[in-house]
Each structure stands twice: as structure tokens, then as C-alpha cells.
Amino acid sequence: MPPQKPEKTGYGAAGLILHWGTALLFLAAFLLGENMEDMARGPDKVSAMGVHLFFGALVFVAVVPRLAWRLIGGIPSTPAAMPWWERWSASAVHLGLYAVMIGLPVTGFLAATSLPVPVPVFGLFEVPPLATSPLLHEAGEEAHEFLVGLAVFLVIFHVIGTVWHIVIRRDGIAGRMIPFLARPQSEQAASKAA
Secondary structure (H helix, E strand, O other): OOOOOOOOOOOHHHHHHHHHHHHHHHHHHHHHHHHHHOOOOOHHHHHHHHHHHHHHHHHHHHHHHHHHHHHOOOOOOOOOOOOHHHHHHHHHHHHHHHHHHHHHHHHHHHHHHOOOOOEEEOOOEEEOOOOOOHHHHHHHHHHHHHHHHHHHHHHHHHHHHHHHHHHHHOOOOHHHOOHHHOOOHHHHHHHHHO
16 A cells, blocks of 8 residues: 555645735735726826736736646645534635636726727737727626625635634634744644644
8 A cells, every 4th residue: 555645734835925926916906906996097097007907917827826736736635623614615715716816807808908099018018909899898897896896805704714713713724824823743733632
């Protein structure tokens, strides 16, 4: 019988970089989008849209290796002691976050490329109009705004879940992604034995 692989208990460097890198890109895109919303229509807003579009594209690009890493088993297993409703809600929130990290860039690209003008990106290149249509632009914007609201809800729920594991459960789950909260192996083994 082949030896069993030890149970993966942490995310490792690749997981930490992918998670926090994507989170920072997502936050940058969100803040740029919020700032852009307050701008008057015109060339400055179109230029701001280009920067927002760039960060949204980076989020989309970052999701691909994250999904691949997740599918090949890069995530630690869920502790058996975790109640079903915690496992279910964690899975639902993560699935939702992946969906919005894909949906937001797609709907943003749709909204931007349905404008009648090209969108400059840092003055280096332009994203040309691909299908100029006020109806398509409006649909892309509406879907994008809906997904922004959903993303905010999911991120808040994700943070609440993290705080739940840190403050209430004190089970070391948050330490898998926040290294300074990681529990020593001896403490983890003691809590499993209890």
C-alpha cells in the first residue's frame, strides 16, 4: 500500500500570494470604479475607465491561476469537526467570489467596448469600440453594478466568517491564510485530540 500524503493544513506561499495579490487588485479596481462613478462624463472619466478596466483585467487574469491551483488541490482540506453549515457557507461564499471575479471584468469590458469612443489605458494603448450600442452598454453597466453590490456583500460575509473563526471558534482556520494568526502544530494537534 502506498504511503498516504500528509493532510495539507496551510495554503503555502503560492496560495498566500494568489489570495492577497488578487485581493489587492480587486480592491484597487473597486476603489477606482467608485472614484470614477463620481466623475462627470467626458474625456477624464473615459481615461479613468481605462485604468479601472486595466485593474479589472488583472483581476480576471489572476483568477485563472487561482482556479487552476484550487482544482489541482492547492487548498487545505476542511476540518472534519467543522459543522456542515460552516462548510456549506464557506463554499458558497468562495464560489460566489470566484463568480464575481470573473463576471465583473467581463461585464466591465462589455460596458467599455460598447461605448462609441475608444478607452485609453495609461496613454499606452486604446481599447477600441467593438460593438457600439447604447442598449449593450446599458446592459453591461447594469450587470456590472449588480455584481459590484454582490461582491461587496460576499466580501463582507467572507470577512465576518474570518472574524468568526478568529474570535468565536478560535480554530486556526484563519491562520491558514493570515500567517501571523497561524497556530503552532503542537497546539493544532492538541485541539484535534480534544
